[in-house]
Structures are given as structure tokens and as C-alpha cells.
Amino acid sequence: MAGSKKSNSDVGSRKSQDAVVDIGKVVKENVVRTGSGGLTDSEVEAKRAEFGFNEVEKKKKNIWRDLFMRYLQPIPVIMIIAIVLSAAIQPSEWLSFGLLTVELNLLVFSAWRSELNTNDAMSALEDGIAPQIDVKRNGSWVRLYTRELVPGDIFLVKGGVVAPADALLIGDEHEEPVKVDESSLTGEALLATKHPGDSILSGSVIKQGELEAQVLSTGENTMFGKSLALLGGTDQVGRLQKLTTRLQLLILVCGIVIGFIIFLVLLFHPLDSTSFGDTVRTVFVVVIAGAPVTLPVVVATILAVGARELAREKAVVTRLSAIEELAGMDVLCSDKTGTLTLNELLVDEPWLQKGVTKDELFEAAVLSARKEGAEAIDLALFGCAPEHVLDSARNEYEAIKFVPFNPSDKKTLATVRRKSDNAVIVFSKGSPDVINRMCHSSNPEKLREVEDQMISFAARGLRTLGVARKFDGNGEGWTMLGLISLFDPPRHDTAEVIAAANQLFVDVKMITGDQQAIAIETCARLGMGTTIMGPELWKTGSGKVAESEFSKLVEDVNGFAGVYPEHKFAVVEQLQKNKHVVGMTGDGVNDAPALKKADVGIAVAGATEAAKGAADIILSEPGLGTIVVAIRRARKTFLRLNFYVVYRIWASAYNYIFFLILYVGLRFRIPAWCIVLVSLLKDIVVISTSKDKVPVAEDPQSWNMVHPTIVALLMATTSVITSILYSYAILPQYGNWWHNFHVAPLTESQSVMAIFLQLVQSFCLTVLSTRSKGFFLDFKRRPSLVLLFSAIGMPIVFTFFAVYLNAVELGSGPEADGCGWGAAGITWAYSIISLFVAEGVKLGAYYALEFDGKLRQKRKMQRRQLQKEIAAELLRDGGLDRLLQARPDAADFAEVTATSTTMKSPRDNDTDHFKELEEHVVKLETEVETLRMNLKDMDALRDGLLMFARGQVGLDQLETLLTKSHLE
Missing domain, CATH: 3.40.50.1000 (HAD superfamily/HAD-like)
Structure with missing residues (x-):
């Protein structure tokens, strides 16, 4: 029954401290007023209006305050300082001011929206797995979400249920108590035994038993509801969030150190007529350009996308x-x-104890089951039992007490009264080992007989259910009725x-x-594989x-x-x-x-x-298939995140080291607006990686910052070298290599745009390399259209900008002028070659870092696969069975030994007959010794094969065992 969406804050306005129910003072009148049929719809609505939904409302954040606080984080603060400096120091620096303002608001708003989307996605996922419980309403049992409960509701508690509210257990004196785990609430490690009339706390776990309970208090009115409400406002920071925060701060600190070095050099050895204010603004812009401002946005988006993908896969x-x-x-x-x-059990032919009929066996099994909330085994029994047996169980017996199955006892117990003679009988069904020991602990021969039958069923892949009976009050113990074999394909x-x-x-x-035999089958x-360890x-x-x-x-x-x-x-x-x-x-x-x-x-x-x-x-969705699909999705998400981190570290290292060498080594400066524009383009590229297509990793992925950092730094070093060589080659005061390509030399202002274009191409094209551990041109690893446009489309667009820009001075710094198509074409060729060089470094780095681990993993899986194949061959061909069957039976060995001992005493004085008997004794002794040798060798050979199947010995050691064997 679905309730209205009215919030607790609305309906809870009439709540007061008087509405809080003390768990130690049970409100008895609630129990009296509620009939055995549970609440009616009108009663539910009245109580809902008074108490609200059964939930503890989480403290909601003020989203606008959260948006404002994002501007006060370290990187946005640095950006704000740079914006202020751009406006205050050089009023003509309007382009830098505008670009920085756009970048600041874009990144803050993106991070804010990304967190909202992530929270909404998680809330939607939580709604999809909201707990449900069986509730009695209007005289019948219905399945409802636990948030729909109101005080006075009657619900069913049984093993596995988490108590959804503070409640009172109800029932008569014959009802079996329940075992409750309250350790998470009270700290008490021992299970609490709760009888009808006792109370249970919201959040406690029912470990064993089954009873009805009546809700006393819900939501924040429960015993621990207020504490949970306080905890609801506490933010939990995950490991990944902590890691990305540390990475962000580490990169920022490195950027500040490099920025300080640039500041000192430009302060004491200024370029051209650079003022102090220009120097400060330039340093801030360089630090911002390399800062990982998009790190929280991309990480949150990637994880949210991954969560949605997993949800689509159930x-x-x-x-x-x-x-x-x-x-x-x-x-x-x-x-x-x-x-x-499949957990769809089919009943096979049962095994009956002598004197027990099939109807008796199934009647006992049905009586020791419960139809309400029946498990798969119970459903199979009710489905296969003859109709007259079901009628007899319903009409001729009266239930007194029922103890449901639990993992510790591994059996059910049902106490009933037979109406015809008032005899009290206890029936039990459960694990055949448990039932067998319960009935035949003092009869080893009978115990062995039942075990042999269990092994026979297990060899055919059948699960076995033991059924027993005991007449209460006559002093007799348990009597085993038989075994019911079940097949779960x-x-x-x-x-x-x-x-x-x-x-x-x-x-x-x-x-x-x-049983072990069933598991092996x-x-x-x-x-x-068939190496299964048993009890x-x-x-x-x-x-x-x-x-x-x-x-x-x-x-x-x-x-x-x-x-x-x-x-x-x-x-x-x-x-x-x-x-x-x-x-x-x-x-x-x-x-x-x-x-x-x-x-x-x-x-x-x-x-x-x-x-x-x-x-x-x-x-x-049932089965392992969903898990394997989820593994693939998770590995894709992890790779997407891992490749982003590689690119993020590469971009920051490349940015800082390049500008350090450009300003300090080459003594060349490009306008601040160029740096800001490149940074803005890079941020767009980075954000587009959050929805990139990535392959499924072949092996398990673990978060190891060492490998991504090494790969990123090696690639960054390569990119810096190629970019500095390019800058050195094109600048008029250095290489001025344009005549080698029959292109007119560039002026300083044209060189600005050429370097700008090369930076744009490096930042955009390199993402194609960092997004994969393999060769970036592999068709199987093709990028998404969004990333492809960011990586290739934007450099093409800005090529026109770099070619056709007229000579302008947009703020401080050198003038910028279009570099022409000749220089642009050569720059494109150089950037593509540089990309291939960096790609080679990347491939070599990944190969060196991951080769040993992958090799060990492949060898381990190959060895495991070989063990499985050998074990499967032995099982399929019956080789292991024949081997064990060839082993002489212990009884045969004892019989031969006894015979030989008896034959050593001659029964008459006839010499010839005595010699004949003596020869026969020698022959028998020889046979006994042969049997003893066979027993020893077969034991060694069997143990060797089992050790090989388990991987404890290799082929060479197994061959040695076979060689040493006396068997032909």
C-alpha cells in the first residue's frame, strides 16, 4: 500500500515529546485497540497524520550556501585573486579578466551540479532497494515498504529481518522465542532471547525464530531515532574522495612552489618592462592553469555514471x-x-527406513514445514506431496509449536497434537547429517547405513533432506523415517x-x-574443478x-x-x-x-x-551473470577514472615545467589571456573524459598511485622536451627554423600564436594517448564522440584563430598576431609526431611496470585451469572412482588374514594333508602381503592425485609417485 509523499516535517508539526514512546513502558492500550486483523486504512491515515512516516529524515544541506562555500575553497580563492589583479593592475587586461571569471564560475557551478546529480543518483538507488516487510492490514498480510509503518501496525519478524521500528513481540506462551542481535545498538555481543511480551529495538537483527510484533514507535520517536537524526547530518568522506583531495592539494603545492620560483626570477630579472603587478598576475595565472580545478567534478561524475551503469545492469x-x-x-x-x-528444487525418489511408507515420510515432512513464507524446500515438499497427505496434515493435526530452520541447528522442529488420540508428536526435517546423528548417535551400524545412502544420493548430484519423528512423553527417542532427495539443477x-x-x-x-559430495558434483x-574441502x-x-x-x-x-x-x-x-x-x-x-x-x-x-x-x-537479478557484468562495468569505471588521473597529473606537470623553462630558461613570455584560454580549453577536455568509452580491463584493477604518477611524469617530461624544442626552434632569437620549410620567419608576435597553437594541440591531443594503456589508434579503444570533438575538434577550430588573428595587444604582455597556414601546418605535423613519441614512452612505461604482475597472474590462472581440467577428466572418465574401487576393501583384507591364521593349525595328523595345508597357508600369506602392498601403494597414489589436483605437487613429483608404485 503506497502512502502519500507528505514530508515528515509537515505531518510532524503536531508531534511532541509526549509522542515519544519509552521502550521500557509499553503502551498496552495500543495492543488492545488493534484487532487480530491489524489496522484498517482509516486508522493508518489517522496515525500517519499524527506520527508521519517511519523514517529518520536526513539533515538537508542548503544548496545555495553550498554553492557559495565552493568559492571559498583554495583553488577558487586563487582564481578570484587573479581576477582581481587582472582588473586592478591592468584595466586593459579585460580578456584575461573575462576568461578567468568564466572559468571560475564554470568550474564551481559544474562541481556543484555534479554533487547534486550524484546525491540524486544515490537517493534514487536507495529508493530502489528500500526495505520491505510483511504487515497485517485489513485482516490480511501484505508486503509494504518499512517507511509505511505506523504505531499499532502488526508485522512479521523472522530470521534475516531487521526490526523497522521499536515493537512489542506478541503471541501466546507456546510460541518459540526469537534470537535477536542488538550489538550494533547496545554493544552487547551475545544474542538476546526475546519472548512474546518483550520489546525489540529498531535496527536490531532477528537471527532466529519467528513471531508477530506490534509497532510501538516509529522514525525519530524510536529509542535511537534521535541519535540517528543527529548522525544523519554527518558527512562521511570516502577513501577515494580523501585521495583525490590529497592529490589536488599536492599538485597545487607543487604549482605554488614553481610559481614562486618564476616570481623570484621575474622579480630580479624582469622580462622587457614587466612591472611587479604584471609579475604577480602572471604567476597566479600560471598556478591556476596547472591546478587540478576539475578534479572533484570529474571524479564525482565518473563515479555517478558508473553507479547508474551498474544499476542498469541490476x-x-x-x-x-x-x-x-x-x-x-x-x-x-x-x-x-x-x-x-536455480533454487528450484525437484523431489526425486525417497529412501525409506524399513517399515515406513512413502505417505508417512511426506506427511512428517509437510508437518515440519510452514506454508506461510515458505522456503524453496518447503515449496517443493508441498508441491510433490500427494493431495490426501496434505489433507491429512491439515485436518488431522493441530499445531502447537514451530521452530523454523536456522543455520546453527540446521533443522526445523514442529510439535503437533494428533486429533484422533491427542498424541503429542514432534517432527523434524533438516540436514541429513544432523538428523542422522540425532537418531543414530548410539548405533554406528545404522549411522553408517544412512551415510552410505546419503553418499549414493550425493554422487548423483542430489541434495538430501532427513526426516525424523518423536512421540512426546513416552520416553522414546528420535526415529528416522527416511531421506528425501532433491535436485537443484x-x-x-x-x-x-x-x-x-x-x-x-x-x-x-x-x-x-x-554435503561435500554434492558440492563436488x-x-x-x-x-x-573438484577440489572441495569438507567438514x-x-x-x-x-x-x-x-x-x-x-x-x-x-x-x-x-x-x-x-x-x-x-x-x-x-x-x-x-x-x-x-x-x-x-x-x-x-x-x-x-x-x-x-x-x-x-x-x-x-x-x-x-x-x-x-x-x-x-x-x-x-x-x-539472480545468478552470477549479473556479477560478471557488474565487474566489467566497474573495471570500465575504474579505468576511466585511472586514465583521467594520468591525464590530470600529466597536464599539471606539463603546464608547470613548460612555463618554468619558458620564462626562466628561454626568457620568453606569452600573454596572460593565452594561458587562461589554454587552461579553459584543457578543463573542457578534462570534463569530457568523464563519459569516455573505455575497454574492459583484463585483470583486476587496484588503486596504485605510483604507476599512474610514473607514467604521467614520464609522458610530461617527453611533452615538455618536445614543446621546449619547438619553442626554441621557432623563436627569432634562437633557432628560427622556418627557412628549412620554405616558410617566412615569424615575428615575436606571430611566435606567440604558434606557441599558443602548439600548447592547445598538446593539451587536446595527449588525452587520446592517456585514455588507454594500449596504442591510441587501436579501433577497439575508440573514444566517445564528445571526447573526440574536444581532442580534435577544438584544436582545428583554434587553428583558424591562430592563423587569422590580427595583430592585437589584449592586455599586458607581448602582442599576438596570426602565424599563417604554413606555420600552422608545420605545428600540426610537429604536434602529431610529438604525440607518437609520448605514446611510445607511455607504452614502454606500462609494459615495464605491469609485465611481472600480469605474467604471475596468467601463470597462476593457467595452473588453476590445468588442475580443473585434470580433475574434470578424472571425474568424467570415472578414473578416480575406478582407482578408489580398485583399492582392496578393509573387510576383505581382514577376512583373508583371519583365514590364513586359522589354516596355520592343522586339523589332523595326515602328513600329506598337512603339507597341502602348509602350501596353502604360504600362498595365502603371499596374497596377504600383496594386498598389504597394494593398500599402501594405492593410498600413496590416491593421495598423490589429490595433492596434484589441489596444486600441492607438480607433474614431476606426481610422476615420481607413479614410478615408485608397485602396481602394474
Whole structure:
């Protein structure tokens, strides 16, 4: 039910401190007035008018004040000083004054609008993943956004739900309590047990159990609502924002140092009749020209564009910095059910204990399930059970208590009363290991029988559900009724998606609570490899795996089976210790700790609110395909940002060093308006990079400022050298090389425009090189039309300006005059050649910096792929099965040994018969020794093959094992 959009500030005008409900003083009359059918629409409207929506309003910024404050940041302040100097010192410097004013307002307004757009984009994304909950309204259950709740509403709390308001748990004395995690609110690490009549706080997480609850207070009126309201106005600065701010300040400081050097030189050795005021203004203009004024605009725009692109691919980011981590992710730990598989369970032929009928088994399974909010397993059971069994479960039994499934116990418990004889019966279904141990802990033979059947089902890729029954009050224990086999087929595209992820150098590992055999079968079908660690990895005490061994295992294995929530956390933590950027998928409340711990927590489609709250990315489409698409998008966004930083550092270094040498070394000055105009054009080029087309990076991307800085500085050095050589060559007092091209020598004023044109071409054309790690003319890396116009269109337009400008003196400094088409053509040729020289330096720098890392990564993935192929071949051809089957059975070995021992005692005194028996004993002893040797060699060979599949030994070591074997 959708509510009106009226703001809380409007409806909250009538709120007072009296409306705040003390969680320790329950308002009982609310519980009494609300009927079992929940609130009606009219009651909701009345309470909405009084209390408003269930949300804590964020403190909104004054956008106009924010716009004004942007003018007071360091770089805008320097620009304002330069503008004032242009107007005060030289009134004729109107062009510099106008250009600086335009640039200042353009950049401040662009940054302001970019932040507004980014905030709007994030708000829209947040609206798309707003939490929902089951609420009872008008006598029926409906799914509503949590902001629609009002005091008096009845809603359902169960495992995975985040309490949307302060509420009172309701129910009778037979209801099972719920386990609640309030650590984020109270700091208490232990789970709180809450019974009907107890209260829960808004923001607490339901870990286990299921009850109804009634809302006591909402929004800012909740126990912690006021604190959240205060926190709502606090700005959180992300890592990337801090990094770009530091980069901006570092470049600005370098510019100020270089500007001070220029100032000292021009102060004591002035050019021409340069005044003190001209010198100061020139220094300010040079500093501004190289300052990264567009850095915040471009970074914010690139991230906002990336977030929108991910949202279009059904992946919503909860924080913009998650894009960076997703681009660098190199290990993805994926759950099996619903992500790698369809989570559409089909019931196969069950296995029955002796004396149990199929109807009895399915009746017990249905009674230990709950139809309201049914999970996939429960839906499959209700769908396959015969109609008469469902009728019997509905009509012949009365529910007393139900304990839902939870990740710790791995079973459900349903206590019912049979109407025919009032017998109280407890039914349970769940993990077959848990049910088997519960029923047969004291009967090893029966325990083994059930385990064999479980392995038989698992070998066919079937999940297994154990079902048991206990009669309450007769002193008897649990009786296992049988096993129900379920088939959860892999998604049709999962194998291709995993292969695509591997091509992106992302290692996909399965983490599942299912049996090891099922995990192996599923991995084999998906081409993931079959090295799956089972419950033996999680042993405690003397059998516990050493940390050093665990560190290597998490690297080498393809997955983990039989895991509990704490195991998922341990795997993620160890992979992070091994210097991996780890992604983790999950959907349940038990996945929340691992999702929070992972660098990239991914809540899959249909995840609980607790999982979504812990995740960095929320998927709205099932399967791994969305994740791989999101990785590609994130890497594009990261590359776009990375290439912009390279260009930004290059432009600043090129600007500062070039003008330092031009003023100090060549003793030549160009008008301030030329510098400002070049700076303005450069800013337009830079902003256009935010929407550039970039390729998908082949390997994971990590933010390493060293590499971009080295590449940018090397390219800047090359560009400065070529530009200074050009300036030296064309100036009349130096090279004056024009006669070599049969072009009339340029005057000083014409040289101004030639240098101006060369600067414009350098700033514009170089972006074509910095936007890619590969060769810039590669058609696959073609730029966007906007960038192409900025990089090529603007230099062409300003070529006409440089050619046809009449001799003018626009302010202080030398006069500027058109350089002519001959000089312009030669300048174009020189700039293009310079671009290719810088491109060569760039390619060489990237090759030298990244070669070793890429080689190691490729070798690692090739080794992993070889292990997967060998494991898949063994599985497909039955080689491993035949190998294990060829191993003599322990019972056979014991039988032969016993027979030989018995035969050593002759049963009569017949000499011939005794000799015959003696010969037979020797033969049997020989057979026993052969069997013993075979056992030893087969064990060694099996262990060798498993070690090879895990990557613990190489081909040479495996060959040595085969050579040493006594087997033929």
C-alpha cells in the first residue's frame, strides 16, 4: 500500500515529546485497540497524520550556501585573486579578466551540479532497494515498504529481518522465542532471547525464530531515532574522495612552489618592462592553469555514471567506493543455492527406513514445514506431496509449536497434537547429517547405513533432506523415517559465466552448507574443478588445521562444503590476509558477517534485509551473470577514472615545467589571456573524459598511485622536451627554423600564436594517448564522440584563430598576431609526431611496470585451469572412482588374514594333508602381503592425485609417485 509523499516535517508539526514512546513502558492500550486483523486504512491515515512516516529524515544541506562555500575553497580563492589583479593592475587586461571569471564560475557551478546529480543518483538507488516487510492490514498480510509503518501496525519478524521500528513481540506462551542481535545498538555481543511480551529495538537483527510484533514507535520517536537524526547530518568522506583531495592539494603545492620560483626570477630579472603587478598576475595565472580545478567534478561524475551503469545492469551499489573494490576483486566466494543453481528444487525418489511408507515420510515432512513464507524446500515438499497427505496434515493435526530452520541447528522442529488420540508428536526435517546423528548417535551400524545412502544420493548430484519423528512423553527417542532427495539443477548459463569470470582473472570458489559430495558434483558440472574441502577442514582441538596450512588450502581449493556462518567469515578473512580483494555473495542473516567482512559484499536477489544491510552491492537479478557484468562495468569505471588521473597529473606537470623553462630558461613570455584560454580549453577536455568509452580491463584493477604518477611524469617530461624544442626552434632569437620549410620567419608576435597553437594541440591531443594503456589508434579503444570533438575538434577550430588573428595587444604582455597556414601546418605535423613519441614512452612505461604482475597472474590462472581440467577428466572418465574401487576393501583384507591364521593349525595328523595345508597357508600369506602392498601403494597414489589436483605437487613429483608404485 503506497502512502502519500507528505514530508515528515509537515505531518510532524503536531508531534511532541509526549509522542515519544519509552521502550521500557509499553503502551498496552495500543495492543488492545488493534484487532487480530491489524489496522484498517482509516486508522493508518489517522496515525500517519499524527506520527508521519517511519523514517529518520536526513539533515538537508542548503544548496545555495553550498554553492557559495565552493568559492571559498583554495583553488577558487586563487582564481578570484587573479581576477582581481587582472582588473586592478591592468584595466586593459579585460580578456584575461573575462576568461578567468568564466572559468571560475564554470568550474564551481559544474562541481556543484555534479554533487547534486550524484546525491540524486544515490537517493534514487536507495529508493530502489528500500526495505520491505510483511504487515497485517485489513485482516490480511501484505508486503509494504518499512517507511509505511505506523504505531499499532502488526508485522512479521523472522530470521534475516531487521526490526523497522521499536515493537512489542506478541503471541501466546507456546510460541518459540526469537534470537535477536542488538550489538550494533547496545554493544552487547551475545544474542538476546526475546519472548512474546518483550520489546525489540529498531535496527536490531532477528537471527532466529519467528513471531508477530506490534509497532510501538516509529522514525525519530524510536529509542535511537534521535541519535540517528543527529548522525544523519554527518558527512562521511570516502577513501577515494580523501585521495583525490590529497592529490589536488599536492599538485597545487607543487604549482605554488614553481610559481614562486618564476616570481623570484621575474622579480630580479624582469622580462622587457614587466612591472611587479604584471609579475604577480602572471604567476597566479600560471598556478591556476596547472591546478587540478576539475578534479572533484570529474571524479564525482565518473563515479555517478558508473553507479547508474551498474544499476542498469541490476546491481545497485550502496556506496560509491564499492565500484573501486569491485574493479579490483580477484576472488569471488559464491554460495551454491540460488546463485550457481536455480533454487528450484525437484523431489526425486525417497529412501525409506524399513517399515515406513512413502505417505508417512511426506506427511512428517509437510508437518515440519510452514506454508506461510515458505522456503524453496518447503515449496517443493508441498508441491510433490500427494493431495490426501496434505489433507491429512491439515485436518488431522493441530499445531502447537514451530521452530523454523536456522543455520546453527540446521533443522526445523514442529510439535503437533494428533486429533484422533491427542498424541503429542514432534517432527523434524533438516540436514541429513544432523538428523542422522540425532537418531543414530548410539548405533554406528545404522549411522553408517544412512551415510552410505546419503553418499549414493550425493554422487548423483542430489541434495538430501532427513526426516525424523518423536512421540512426546513416552520416553522414546528420535526415529528416522527416511531421506528425501532433491535436485537443484545448475543455471543454464553458470558454467559460461564462471569461464567468463576466470578470463577476467577472478577465481570463483563455492561455499556451501551442503554435503561435500554434492558440492563436488555441482562443481564438476560447472567446470569449476573438484577440489572441495569438507567438514574435516573445520575440526577443532588436536585435529584442527594449522593456520599456515589453512592459508595455502584457501588458495588452492575450488570450494568449501559443510560450512557454518563462522567458516564463511574465516575463509574471507584468510583470503584477505593472503592479499586478495575478496567478493562474497549471500542472501541470509547468517551471511551478514561474511558480507560485512568481504571487500565486496554482494546480496543476491531475494536476500534478507539483514544481508542487504551488510552488503555493498545488491543484485535484483539472480545468478552470477549479473556479477560478471557488474565487474566489467566497474573495471570500465575504474579505468576511466585511472586514465583521467594520468591525464590530470600529466597536464599539471606539463603546464608547470613548460612555463618554468619558458620564462626562466628561454626568457620568453606569452600573454596572460593565452594561458587562461589554454587552461579553459584543457578543463573542457578534462570534463569530457568523464563519459569516455573505455575497454574492459583484463585483470583486476587496484588503486596504485605510483604507476599512474610514473607514467604521467614520464609522458610530461617527453611533452615538455618536445614543446621546449619547438619553442626554441621557432623563436627569432634562437633557432628560427622556418627557412628549412620554405616558410617566412615569424615575428615575436606571430611566435606567440604558434606557441599558443602548439600548447592547445598538446593539451587536446595527449588525452587520446592517456585514455588507454594500449596504442591510441587501436579501433577497439575508440573514444566517445564528445571526447573526440574536444581532442580534435577544438584544436582545428583554434587553428583558424591562430592563423587569422590580427595583430592585437589584449592586455599586458607581448602582442599576438596570426602565424599563417604554413606555420600552422608545420605545428600540426610537429604536434602529431610529438604525440607518437609520448605514446611510445607511455607504452614502454606500462609494459615495464605491469609485465611481472600480469605474467604471475596468467601463470597462476593457467595452473588453476590445468588442475580443473585434470580433475574434470578424472571425474568424467570415472578414473578416480575406478582407482578408489580398485583399492582392496578393509573387510576383505581382514577376512583373508583371519583365514590364513586359522589354516596355520592343522586339523589332523595326515602328513600329506598337512603339507597341502602348509602350501596353502604360504600362498595365502603371499596374497596377504600383496594386498598389504597394494593398500599402501594405492593410498600413496590416491593421495598423490589429490595433492596434484589441489596444486600441492607438480607433474614431476606426481610422476615420481607413479614410478615408485608397485602396481602394474
